[in-house]
Amino acid sequence: MDFAAFWNAYEAIIKKARGGSLTVDDFAGTTMSITNPGTIGTVHSVPRLVQGQGLILGVGALDYPAEFHGASDETLARMAISKVVTLTSTYDHRVIQGAQSGDFLRRMNEYLLGADGFYDEIFASLRIPYEPIRWAKDFEFSKDEQINKTARIQQLIHAYRTFGHLMADVDPLEYKQRSHPDLDVVTHGLTLWDLDREFATGGFGGKTFMSLRKILGLLRDSYCRTVGVEYMYIEDREERQWIQNKVEVGAQKFAPEEHLRILHKLNGAEAFETFLQTKFVGQKRFSLEGGESVIPLLDAVLSSAADQGLVEVCIGMPHRGRLNVLANIAGKSHGQIFQEFQGHYAENQVQGSGDVKYHLGTEGVFTSHSGATTKIYLAANPSHLEAVNPVLEGIVRAKQDRLNIKNAYSVLPVLLHGDASFAGQGVNAEVLQMSQLAGYRTGGTIHIVVNNQVGFTTSPHASRTSTYSTDFAKIIQAPVFHVNGDDPEACVRIARLAFEYRQAFKKDVVIDMVCYRRRGHNEGDEPSFTQPLMYKMIDAKRSTRTLFIEALIGRGDISLDEADEVARDYQNQLEAVYAAVNNLHTESDPNFKAPVAPDAHEIITSISESLAREIAATQTAIPEGFNVHPKLLPQLAKRVESLNDDSIDWSTGEMLAFGSLLKEDRPIRLAGQDSRRGTFSNRHAVIIDKENGNEWTPLRALNSDENHFFVIDSLLSEYAAMGFEYGYSAEREDALVLWEGQFGDFANGAQTIIDEFISSALQKWGERSSLVLLLPHGYEGQGPDHSSARIERYLQLCAEQNMTVAQPSTPASYFHLLRWHALNPTRRPLIVFTPKSMLRLRAAASSLADFTSGHFRPVISDETVKNATRLIFCSGKIYHDLVAERAKTGETSTAIVRVELLYPLPIDEMIAEANKHPSANLLWVQDEPANQGPWSQVALRTSEQHGGRGFGARILRRVSRRATASPATGNHHLHEDEQKALMLEAFTR
Template sequence: MKQSNPNQGPEVSGPETDPDEPVAPDSPYLAGFGINAGWVEELEDQYRVDAHSVDESWSVEFGGVVEPRAIRDGVRPSSPSAGPAPASANLAPLEPVSTPAPTDAVGARLPIEPTPEPDEIRGFSNDLPNGGMGGFDQGSAPVVPGADPAALLHQADKHARVLRLIHSYRARGHRIAQSDPLGGQSTYFPELDPAHYGFGNENLDEPFIAGDLPGGSVQTLRQILTRLGKTYCGPIGVEYTHVQDPGRKAWLRELMEEGQNFPSLDDGERHRILEKLASAELFENFLHTKFLGQKRFSLEGGESLIPLLDHIVENSPAFGIREVVLGMAHRGRLNVLANILGKSYEAIFSEFEDSPDIDVPFGSGDVKYHKGFSSDRRVATGERVHLTLTSNPSHLEAVDPVVEGRAKAKQVHAGDTDGETIVPVIIHGDAAFAGQGIVAETLNLSQLNGYCTGGTIHVIVNNQIGYTTTPSEARSTLYCTDVAKMIQVPIFHVNGDHPEAVIHVTKLAMAYRQRFGDDVVIDLVCYRRHGHNEGDEPAFTQPRLYRKIREKESVETLYLKKLVAGGRISREEADRIKKEHHDALREALQVIHSRPPGPDESYEPRGPWTGYSRTRPDEQVETAVAIERLAQIATGTAQVPSYFNVHKKLQAILDARAKCVAEGLAIDWGLGEALAFGSLLLEGTPVRLSGQDSSRGTFAHRHAVLVDQDSGEEYAPLDHIGENQAHFEVYDSLLSEAAVLGFEYGYSLADPSSLVLWEAQFGDFVNGAQVIIDQFITSAHQKWGRMSGLVMLLPHGYEGQGPEHSSARVERFLQTCAEDSMQVVNCTSPAQFFHVLRRQMRRRYRAPLVVFTPKSLLRHPKAASPIEDFATGAFKEVIDDPIAAARPEDVRRVIACSGKVYYDLIEERAKRFADREYEIAIVRVEQLYPWPEARLLEAFGRYDRAEARVWCQEEPRNMGAWTFVRDRIQAIVGDKVRLECAGRPEAASPAVGSPRIHRAQLQALLGEAFGLDD
């Protein structure tokens, strides 16, 4: 838990026992005859203050006591309200609003008949030993000498039932909360009915023990129901008793119950709410009339989102927050851009006009309601808050982990280890929050090391419909928010037509997030005034719902009426506010009609991206590292503290790595990667690697984190290889592809100076993150102008392991390659891998890098590199055949390939053509995209006398790189020679399950590659 600060409110310690648990008559809380001794003492003090404040049956028991116990013990009794400062001290003073009296709720809703007492005392069984007294002796252990045990038990049982009722309101009050502006909420829930506990109207003015309910330790049932009803059954419904931490529950409970869940706002705050509602509504109305029929995905019906977000931004400095990273879908996005981030009306209107003068300098561009934006907003106190709205696709909720990763990178860069100054805020839709699995994956990230951002404020714009799908069709849960209970965070359901309640909930959410560093969910229950888009007719499928919505006044109208009726604002002042906003909209439209828009500067690299080029450099970059430095790194990877107990087998591997460099032996893949990471770290480049089992490596080749065999302590040698080195991080991720890849992509958006890598357990599983790949990684630069240097490591290779452990789907990545969208490599040596990783960071250019990494080659003796290959040269996009290149005039067949199949080819060539290997040139295409045309021209030109040219791949012909390279290589070799393909037969599944068939297919494709009939 984070340390408290002045903005977090006082610390509230949790009770030793959970006060929210219902107290049964036979609970151990009830000592003696079912009565807690401390409770009796409190009741005694209450009796001494006012004898009529307790049930008359107790007067006999207390009659012989001369003075209150506290005074007798030398302590002055405090008033019921005395005690530690309430947790609400850090919020604005709270005041209740009028709600129906509990008398009406009890008497009118459900007639209550007196409940006859059964033969057995309620809650106790006469079958129990000693007449239900358990191990207590009725004659020897009375609470007060001479008391009637049955009467005491009956009285205790009534108090226990009241405590159960209090707990039910805390746990279930949301079931009848007035949180639906359309009035669709339930009005009755059995566990909230006093009759359920045996109480009727005649009990309303009886005093009962109220436990920790504010208002006194003893209150009448009427007082108890009034406070509980206002707190939990008004326009705010709260779910928080599922939170397992007692301290957090107690903190929330005190905040809410002290002020009965309603804010006390001054007129300035009320005017600001009205102004934001007016600006939100006028903006939508203006777009609707001026750009008729164009899609804008209106916020109408959910306008309270704008004052909610405005409150977060305006109050961020008071909580120590200096930056907010936002993510949201398309609904209401334009409104948020205009009224929260301050994107100019002119810029937004220009996008509606689709002016030919608008220059899209980087590719396809995107529709206006997908684009991101960032700004520095000056709040009322004069302080600045940086706002970032992350670009997103229409794939709902896909942006969630991207926002989290982006926020995490910003926090790390700022040294904000607890996430107190940079806060992610994600705005969801109700149907998507319940329906999209990536929501649960992202929530699961929230409390994990390496991914925690100190808490996210989730706001659900719950318009109670998903396109045309109703909630009953969209989810199996009671609320759209139920998935969030998995991480035990509070959930606030608030009526969007009660903007002051919305602001109160926002205050609670911010305070909770900052105090506990945890997520919090605001369910903004509202409605959608129009169809899914402005050209859609919702009454086709929801006629009754939209009949009701058409009759509803807007939230701005309702709130204005309330303020005018209360004398908080004049109608003239409200009209002035509206006129100012309307005039600004009208003038902005006139501006874009009178002059062409200027260049959009929002896409220029700024902040950490300053100095990075959008254009791929043609020149090579030096990536070699001196042997002395390589030796330092290799030695460092084998060193651990003296007390650290490394597994014996693993220590041998580490020692062998150090020996390889020291003695000039061949470097395998695991060491080659470590040398790349280590060299970058020593140059000041942080390295972050995450993925499933990435610390050790799926194939036990990395061992980046060592585990003490006795204590279980972890140690990362690469984080200790030199003074002033950069930080090395490696995380074993949760079992998710989509959320983790999205997180790392988001991280790379905010930190171009770090090498950020995501590794798939097997490349086959990368399609679990296909949305992240398609909508962000491969196209974000072309759509939104956003660069990323993310590296994806995808184990790929056919080794007879079946269709689920063979293919990273090379073809799918190549299909999306265009406009320098990314880089795709399939390296065949550790040195090549070393150089391509270093190239990724040494250039002032960033594009995603996809690396198809090996499995069987990790320890293949021929797939090792001499130390000289690391100390000289750079990454080679194409590697010529050293044997054939020595006698190019004798080459009769050229085989081009990429990746692991190269080693199958050279082995087969050595076996079949031992005395004339030079006749067959095997050219390795190490980089598939950007296509290395110039270097392939050079290689193929060297063998212009060859009679046959073949592309060889281990994948089926309808997969792999064949369809991508076919026309490109054919253009290089010309029309005189037809390019052939040697590969597995076309197939629906990427690989066979039978090792026998696998081997047969391999032999067949090798035969085709060499032109053999057998």
């Protein structure tokens, strides 16, 4: 029997005795009695044995020795005078010998002084989350010693602030008695005799002096109860002081109406899961059971946001608990959710495949307890854990930029994570790193880790090296609050604190809500195969809601009547859910029409000559006193001159596209690795003063709103950086949003974003994006990692008009493509394979007339050759190589046609070009190996045998490098040989 069991048995006997219900059976087997005359003031007694007793233990009053009854508390503490108790043993010598009685009293004395871990066992049994203070002799108490101990008190306070979280009781499944040497008073040279001595605190707890007993009590209440706090690594003293002022005041008592709101939220969470479990048996839903406290936690965050006047709260989260959040926080109707369970979707909800119900998002309005409201947005997401995080941050930044309220950050991002994925997925580190960067800042994100202490079947010891799954949040000095999920009051308290911190410091903050997963990874999974001990504990646990009701009644915070009303409310919610499922009907907008993309020529993309010159003039309108690098001045001047000599290069063409869109009041955001200057020193969109580092962005002169044009050097990330821009573009319908890779080869670091969002979000979730990916691509002998943007991968993802893929061959074509895309009402992603060596290639330059007339042409004819015997279709840089080779050899019977648009493949235009040369052999020539580049998709889409539209009796044949596993050779000489062979075959086949 441990102490807790003994205590409960003891209290049960006392209750019977006071109620007069003791029976003979209660005395069976008893041979020892305890009498406590000390309760009425008796200091020493020798009680008399009655028949049948072997020993009676007399316990006297617990008080100070008589000679110190007149001493003050300060004197008693200074002199190390403690209370004493007299124990007497009256025994029957026929049963117990005198020596045994004496030894018994000796052992009692030793136990009371802490021998054999006596108090350790008691503390562990009662779940007291810290070590008992050990018996020790007092040090000599002097003025010098008091000064010395004051310093030790400061060390003790610092130790609790730093390591107190290690002893916090945050695990709802299993209590573990924890210890840490830095939290033991003995380590700091303090003893139990110091408990009632007062020491200077340095302002701790808002007081100048406190007794060690009170200091320890406040430290333990602040850092070692059901909340553990990590923050002492934060360098900013103001932040640390702010947290201390909030935490080191003890828990504030909740008002009755707050208790009831928490209880109502727990009711809703549990009722929802109970219904789904009984009505849709075996269907995957990734329930929140075991983590229901996240609902009142989120409710507290949103209530704070609404009460503080924030415009919107945007939530990104995984699939676990998503349906519960949709129903109980975001306000999605039960009926709509159940429609999705039964496979019924409104016609206008998705345009393609659709997705499982626990991936879908929603929008709504949240109302706080005070009646204040804020908009709520829950982002759709794939099963790829944490992938939605950068996307949501981009959505939030776009909303904030559209509001255009400087530094207001009135849209709050909230990200929910699982413990295993938060520790294991590298994109989290990328998202954290971007949190305070000017181009990505959103004013702080509240991260909530729903820590169910298992990842599918993998236990924490196998899924992370760190102590906590949240440890790497320290890289941005974000405070971390660990909270026991079975204490919903603590969850709500910490949610409010986290919100206040975000508002005060505009930084990220992390809540680690430790809970459990009542069922398996999904509802058809058997978790006890891999976590048998954990699930024995889980199966024996009552729900968080039940425990909370019991605690409230036990503390007297609510009455039995209120508890009964809560139970009725719980039942009514269940009945309302049942009623909702019987009134399902699929709703759709009868006026809904899916937008259709206009043809390229239907959108006017040309600009006037005067506008082109106005845009170019910004490049030389240097602000007074601004010092441009001397090597850069000629490049800026050439942009103006090139309009006169028909030598407009790629960067100037892009400048004209951006500038004209800005004049049309269309926002532009370009972000990427080294994008302000350009990887190839080509763009120079932002000029740096060579003397003082000031910045000048020439194109901003074209629009009075500086927030209309951002060119951002991103962090060295692809995954999070591209995800952010996707989210930004999905939200900012009016903006041209571009992400640029340093080289197109590196975009595969963001393959999850490409696969799960860019290529398929419209079909899965009805989510539109117009993100542009700029991917430098071209075979120039730079090796396998600086040659290919993997055209074939993007084309393989193309279907159902989901995106546009292009490889323009001139600055003018690029210009018209960007403007066509920006002005196109049918929003879809655009993948552009941009040049490297062509950036300054004279043969690839465009004239001013190419910009003041025309439009984007998916196919560009070769008007120099009539009735060719060989017709080459190609795309990108190789066109200029082929033209140069044709001129070099004097070839006159080969026509070279550029395919600027790779998806949707302009097959009608290609057929029309082939018909111009009815006797010509048809070739597709590409730089890329046979198994890469556009060829596979071009061949498929032009093959009548495979359902494409062909060229009649003629066959389109391929000319390329041989199929290889690597995109390109790393040997420059071999590259040259391959290039020569490619040109030879193109003109001889």
